[in-house]
Amino acid sequence: xxxxxxxxxxxxxxxxxxxxxxxxxxxxxxxxxxxxxxxxxxxxxxxxxxxxxxxxxxxxxxxxxxxxxxxxxxxxxxxxxxxxxxxxxxxxxxxxxxxxxxxxxxxxxxxxxxxxxxxxxxxxxxxxxxxxxxxxxxxxxxxxxxxxxxxxxxxxxxxxxxxxxxxxxxxxxxxxxxxxxxxxxxxxxxxxxxxxxxxxxxxxxxxxxxxxxxxxxxxxxxxxxxxxxxxxxxxxxxxxxxxxxxxxxxxxxxxxxxxxxxxxxxxxxxxxxxxxxxxxxxxxxxxxxxxxxxxxxxxxxxxxxxxxxxxxxxxxxxxxxxxxxxxxxxxxxxxxxxxxxxxxxxxxxxxxxxxxxxxxxxx
Numbered sequence: 511x512x513x514x515x516x517x518x519x520x521x522x523x524x525x526x527x528x529x530x531x532x533x534x535x536x537x538x539x540x541x542x543x544x545x546x547x548x549x550x551x552x553x554x555x556x557x558x559x560x561x562x563x564x565x566x567x568x569x570x571x572x573x574x575x576x577x578x579x580x581x582x583x584x585x586x587x588x589x590x591x592x593x594x595x596x597x598x599x600x601x602x603x604x605x606x607x608x609x610x611x612x613x614x615x616x617x618x619x620x621x622x623x624x625x626x627x628x629x630x631x632x633x634x635x636x637x638x639x640x641x642x643x644x645x646x647x648x649x650x651x652x653x654x655x656x657x658x659x660x661x662x663x664x665x666x667x668x669x670x671x672x673x674x675x676x677x678x679x680x681x682x683x684x685x686x687x688x689x690x691x692x693x694x695x696x697x698x699x700x701x702x703x704x705x706x707x708x709x710x711x712x713x714x715x716x717x718x719x720x721x722x723x724x725x726x727x728x729x730x731x732x733x734x735x736x737x738x739x740x741x742x743x744x745x746x747x748x749x750x751x752x753x754x755x756x757x758x759x760x761x762x763x764x765x766x767x768x769x770x771x772x773x774x775x776x777x778x779x780x781x782x783x784x785x786x787x788x789x790x791x792x793x794x795x796x797x798x799x800x801x802x803x804x805x806x807x808x809x810x811x812x813x814x815x816x817x818x819x820x821x822x823x824x825x826x827x828x829x830x831x832x833x834x835x836x837x838x839x840x841x842x843x844x845x846x847x848x849x850x851x852x853x854x855x856x857x858x859x860x861x862x863x864x865x866x867x868x869x870x871x872x873x
Contacts, residue, residue: 645674
């Protein structure tokens with residue numbers, strides 16, 4: 511099921527001398543851990559690399575992960591394609607990077623979300639929606655590596671990858687066979703004391719404020735809970751996803767959506783950010799989000815999308831701007847929810863009719 515990954519990965523990357531490890535989405539534990547482990551694997555193949563994220567880390571737990579394991583992650587900067595021969599992207603649905611893909615080949619694309627139609631060719635592609643995390647996939651590459659790593663390198667990679675799996679599988683509640691096999695391998699090397707310390711870091715005041723605001727602005731729509739949180743600074747953007755996790759856990763809703771207007775004052779930018787969480791195995795969040803916008807995606811139990819609104823950033827009437835964004839977002843979410851449910855009902859109805867027709871023909 512995961513055999514031959516390292517054997518396919520090595521010739522794909524050995525064509526290059528210097529590779530950019532690019533974190534396209536939010537620098538969360540799964541993306542950070544995957545890139546960190548790949549960087550060490552590349553070093554054993556005598557390939558130089560840098561891990562770069564244009565976005566900054568906003569959660570204290572994620573900062574602690576980077577600090578505790580001394581992960582060489584550069585955040586909040588633009589990558590210079592002129593310094594690299596190729597790029598690798600992990601934990602993101604599409605492997606296309608604006609300003610990079612036009613200039614560099616994609617050496618590898620490793621992800622666990624539903625496949626995206628907007629992809630470019632890559633020398634090595636490992637996209638497995640049946641994996642609960644990208645860290646699990648990288649762990650299988652690491653397990654097959656025919657090279658020796660130092661004790662410190664194995665400890666660092668295994669600890670990061672295990673924490674990446676833990677966060678993306680909701681504390682191991684949504685693991686697959688791929689994840690379980692990866693965890694069995696990593697358990698021998700991971701430093702559980704480091705993971706325990708990271709877990710013990712309390713939620714930031716910004717996250718708690720966002721959570722309270724969400725509870726104060728709740729809309730119950732059928733079996734969903736939809737929560738608006740107002741404006742937040744981009745430094746606290748990851749608090750939206752954490753708030754969605756908390757609301758799914760602490761409320762009776764089987765599906766929740768949390769949305770906010772995110773301000774990036776340094777870049778004079780503004781965008782709507784929406785995070786979805788669900789307990790339903792049958793809810794296809796990726797399909798639902800694609801009904802709203804191509805600028806996002808999902809997998810089992812989780813999903814998110816962002817829509818840029820920079821043109822409206824000069825609006826001084828913040829209350830009015832929020833009302834407009836809220837109204838549009840609520841309508842989009844409701845329509846997508848109802849449309850997807852109707853699609854599933856029609857599909858089920860067609861299946862039932864086929865069964866009835868087949869039964870009658872055989873009578």
